Amino acid sequence: QVQLQESGPGLVKPSGTLPLTCAVSGYSITSNNWWSWIRQPPGKGLEWIGEIYHTGGTNYNPSLKSRVTISLDKSNNQFSLNLNSVTDADTAVYYCVRHYPNGAYAFDIWGQGTMVTVSS
């Protein structure tokens, strides 16, 4: 059974960096697949942040591209998100997700989500 689990600080100060990690179990992140981060501000809709391929290639949402880095940690079977220069607009539940392995542009396995609040 494939499972994803986000971890990171629940509170980040404005202008700081938001670091999150997604631990993957039941599936190797070195398999031919993409992995993404998606966020949801309280009471609002979903926003795609960016994706990383098993080879390390990345694509980012243009609206966040200047502040986002996604990376792989193959030795620990996990991938990470760093979002810098955060403001209160970055307060959200952050989800890590697996892309559907058949090549479809869809997200089939989601972590439970982790709430991150930006506040001084």
Next chain:
Amino acid sequence: QSALTQPASVSGSPGQSITISCIGTSSDVGSYNLVSWYQQHPGKAPKFIIYEVNKRPSGVSNRFSGSKFGNTASLTISGLQAEDEADYYCCSHAGSTIYVFGTGTKVTVL
């Protein structure tokens, strides 16, 4: 890249069918048969229910079906059940912008 437009809310009685629209543009929904749909219950992570416009992943009820015409995708829930009460989001591949989600629709079972 703007969010895809969905109705804020849709309601129906048990056993009825409802349809949720997802309006995009020629840069996203209209250009790719890569629309997916997600169901989200309160306090839970979204659940994957439709991919590539009209395909259901294994284990998803056949009461859920998808379609697309031009720049508009749709999700139909037939035989509405109490457990279908949730928020629903569409998502489309959008070329260089990669992925754009819909604004979300709250489904209420009367």
